[in-house]
Structures are given as structure tokens and as C-alpha cells.
Amino acid sequence: MPSQAFPAWPDSIPAARRYVSEAMDQLPAGTGQTAALLISELATNAVRHGGHEFVVDVHTFPDEGRLWIGVTDSDTGLPVLRTPAVTAEHGRGLQLVSTLADSWGARRRKNTAEKTVWFELRYAPLDLPG
Amino acid sequence: MELTGGPRARLDVSGGTSGGVVVQLTGELDLASLPDVAGPLAELLTRRPQPLVLELGDLTFLDSSGVSLLVRIANHFDQVRTRSATEPVRRVIEVLGLADRFGLDEA
Numbered sequence: 001m002p003s004q005a006f007p008a009w010p011d012s013i014p015a016a017r018r019y020v021s022e023a024m025d026q027l028p029a030g031t032g033q034t035a036a037l038l039i040s041e042l043a044t045n046a047v048r049h050g051g052h053e054f055v056v057d058v059h060t061f062p063d064e065g066r067l068w069i070g071v072t073d074s075d076t077g078l079p080v081l082r083t084p085a086v087t088a089e090h091g092r093g094l095q096l097v098s099t100l101a102d103s104w105g106a107r108r109r110k111n112t113a114e115k116t117v118w119f120e121l122r123y124a125p126l127d128l129p130g
Numbered sequence: 131m132e133l134t135g136g137p138r139a140r141l142d143v144s145g146g147t148s149g150g151v152v153v154q155l156t157g158e159l160d161l162a163s164l165p166d167v168a169g170p171l172a173e174l175l176t177r178r179p180q181p182l183v184l185e186l187g188d189l190t191f192l193d194s195s196g197v198s199l200l201v202r203i204a205n206h207f208d209q210v211r212t213r214s215a216t217e218p219v220r221r222v223i224e225v226l227g228l229a230d231r232f233g234l235d236e237a
Contacts (some may be wrong), residue, residue, distance in 0.1 A: 010162035014138065017191075040193040044161045086231045089201050090232050100226050128180040 002058045008047050008073070009031050016043040016056050016071075023058040024067060031123040035067060042071040042091040042117050050075040065125035070118035078106045079117055139163035150181035153203065156188040159196030171199065175206050184206040184232065187208040187214035192222050204231055 002023045006012035020039045021032060039056065046054035050073030059068040081098055086089040096103050099118035108115045139157035153174065157163065160172035182203065186192075192200075200223075204210045215223065221228055 010160075012233045013160050013162045014158060033221075036191070037193055037218070037222065039189075040160055044195055046162065081225060086228060087201065087205050089205075090194075092197055092226055096194060096222065108224065 003055060005053050006043070007054045008050055008052050008054055010047055013040055013043045013047060016040070019056060020069060022057055024060055026062060027067065028062070028123050031067065035065050036068060038068055038097050038101060038119050038121075039071070040125060041097055042069075042119070044093060045079060045117065046071050046073040046075075049073075049077065051125055063125055065123045067121045067123070069120075070116045072114055072116040074113050076108055076113055076115055078108070078115065084126070134224055135143050137163070137166035139166045141167035141174070143170060150183065151207070151225060152178065152183045152185055154185040154188070158191035159189060160193050160227045161195040164195060167199070167207045168220065169191065173203070174203065179206060181209045182211075184210060184212045185214065186212060186216065187221055190216060194226075197222065197226060197228070201228075208219075209233065212218060 004014055004019055015040070016039050017036045019034055024032060043054065043056070052074070054071055055075040057070045057072070061067070079094050081094045083092040097119055100116065102122045104109070105121035106115060106117045135155070139159050140223065142154045142156070144152045144154070151174070155167070162193055167215065184200065185205070210231070212223070215234065223234055229235065
């Protein structure tokens, strides 16, 4: 399954979006658009809090109509879901993830300094030739 | 529009026909492209509060980092209306419950 490491600097955010878009060129347009937005949010969190690099994993299950994307970095602090006021300038990234993903979560790996934040999107299964 | 090799986002300010300010955003707005618009944004925020129109027809991508910029503008100016937002941008604003704040359907 596709996986790629990115240096933890801001230019990696659009790069991660492009990577995800290319990894799932067969998905419905709306699903691709949502995936690009949510990977942007998780990559942004990794760049702002997560050490020197982050890894993006993309797993697609076209026959099930399921897409799983995870971002792993070396910051063990887990993300916090907030409900900002309309005048608040920050705190909306995970709000988008929690609203638009069919499921999402975060996990720490025992005895490592790593965490993965992931989301899953569902879509109508594709009719694949063959 | 695709901006390659240079700035990925742009913020242009002009006067509105009936007074007020028109702010046009172009490109993709995320944490990486915020520095591209920092100069014009700082200049914009020195203006007195007055009605403002956000022209978003050429903004192809917006995430929560870009939303933070729109919130700063909305906090500074009196009334904000948003014009011709593309579908992905409109969706982000609506999902975050900011459609009223940004006057999304009033322009």
C-alpha cells in the first residue's frame, strides 16, 4: 500500500495533498476533495507539533468503497477536538476531520515515540473491470 | 488556477463600486501559502473597519489554516460578504458553521 515520508515543514502540506490525490485517482470526485482537505489538516498538525518528519499511508479498498489514510509523526501528544467560537482564529482542523470523515481516531504505539492520526471515508463501490 | 514555482496564493485589495473594500483571494490557501499573502493582509488590517467583500472565485483550496485568515479579516471589518466561492471552499465554510459570519449567500 502506498506510503511516503515528508519533512515536517509547511511545503509538505500541499505535497501531501498531491500525493494523496495521485494515490487515489480512481475515486469519486467528492471523496477525493474531502480526502485532500482532511490530509491537509492532519499534515498541518504534524508540521506544527510533530518533530522532523511525518509519514502518510493511503489504503484504498475499491470493492468495499473504503479509503483509509493515516499520518504518523513522532509527537506522542494526542490531538484535541475543540469547538471554537466564530471569532476564534484557530482550532478548526479536527472539527473538519470529525465532521467529514466517516470515522477517525488517533493511536499511540507502545514503546515508541510515534502516534498515528487516521480517518476513513466511504463511497459507493466502483464497478471495476475484470 | 495553478501557481507553480512562485507564490501559491495571492491577496489583492481594491475599492468597491459602492464604497467598502473588495478582497480577492487566488490560488490555494493553507499553512504553506499564508506567508505569500502576509504582506497584503497586514496592509489590509490597517484600514478602518468598513463593509468588505471577499471575492473567492479563483480560490481553489481552503483548509482550516486559510479559514483562520478569513476569520481575522472578518473580525477586523464590519460586515463581510462572500462572493462566488468555489464548491470546495463553500463546503469548508458551511461545515464549520461560518456561512453567516462570512455572508456566504448574501453577495
